[in-house]
Amino acid sequence: MEVVTAEDYDGMSKEAAKFIYEAIEKKPDITLGLATGSTPQKMYQYLAEMLNENNIDLSNVHTVNLDEYVGLDGDDKQSYHYFMLEEFFSKVNIPLENTHIPDGKSDDLDAEVESYEKIIADLGGIDLQVLGVGRNGHIGFNEPGTPFNSRTQVVDLTDVTIKDNSRFFDKIEDVPTRALSMGLETIMDTKSILFLASGETKSEAVDALLNGEITEEIPVTILQKHDNLTVMLDKDVLGE
Numbered sequence: 001m002e003v004v005t006a007e008d009y010d011g012m013s014k015e016a017a018k019f020i021y022e023a024i025e026k027k028p029d030i031t032l033g034l035a036t037g038s039t040p041q042k043m044y045q046y047l048a049e050m051l052n053e054n055n056i057d058l059s060n061v062h063t064v065n066l067d068e069y070v071g072l073d074g075d076d077k078q079s080y081h082y083f084m085l086e087e088f089f090s091k092v093n094i095p096l097e098n099t100h101i102p103d104g105k106s107d108d109l110d111a112e113v114e115s116y117e118k119i120i121a122d123l124g125g126i127d128l129q130v131l132g133v134g135r136n137g138h139i140g141f142n143e144p145g146t147p148f149n150s151r152t153q154v155v156d157l158t159d160v161t162i163k164d165n166s167r168f169f170d171k172i173e174d175v176p177t178r179a180l181s182m183g184l185e186t187i188m189d190t191k192s193i194l195f196l197a198s199g200e201t202k203s204e205a206v207d208a209l210l211n212g213e214i215t216e217e218i219p220v221t222i223l224q225k226h227d228n229l230t231v232m233l234d235k236d237v238l239g240e
């Protein structure tokens with residue numbers, strides 16, 4: 001595990017954008033695993049700027065997102081489809097058909113998660129996966145207690161996650177209680193991981209990742225076993 005500590009959120013976002021930019025330069029047909037949430041938001045902004053300034057061709061880049069809420073339309077502002085389009089895909093020249101996000105509106109969610117795994121396999125696996133973390137240590141939407149050998153599946157969200165994510169919704173009752181999420185084994189199968197965390201609220205989860213015992217009760221701890229993990233933090237998360 002390599003740990004990079006930036007001065008602040010802005011610095012971390014710039015470093016992260018540079019990391020992904022260089023990975024794309026090195027492998028123009030890269031498959032990126034992408035994450036949503038407020039943590040990677042600024043990284044997408046910087047990355048889009050860098051890609052556009054340098055006219056980088058993204059026609060052979062593919063993306064697969066980690067997760068999506070069950071029941072939200074793609075044009076719902078809280079959906080991860082909307083987030084990705086708004087924050088990144090509409091800002092760069094990536095063909096939309098190269099981008100994949102689980103369909104939380106599918107009539108057959110079991111078939112959807114199965115076909116999502118197939119999409120990843122057909123792409124030859126994920127070269128670089130971006131990850132954030134929930135306050136309770138969840139990655140993707142894999143909540144505490146999720147088996148380490150889980151693949152993409154339908155998951156129930158915990159009260160902590162519903163409460164944390166309610167800040168994006170008008171009221172807490174509007175937060176979906178279920179999601180589709182890549183599983184922990186799916187995430188561990190990725191060839192490299194860029195993990196990002198910023199701010200005091202993530203300190204406990206980050207401490208578990210850096211120093212804790214590996215346990216299904218804190219999903220992020222499984223990343224200790226990944227052999228190509230880069231952790232990017234800001235000083236706040238470390239209490240510095």
Ligand SMILES: N[C@@H]1[C@@H](O)[C@H](O)[C@@H](COP(=O)(O)O)O[C@@H]1O
Nearest residue numbers: 035037038039132133134140141
């Ligand atoms: N499913 C997402 C996660 O992928 C994300 O890492 C987490 C933290 O989000 P934020 O970066 O907004 O704190 O929130 C959601 O639950």
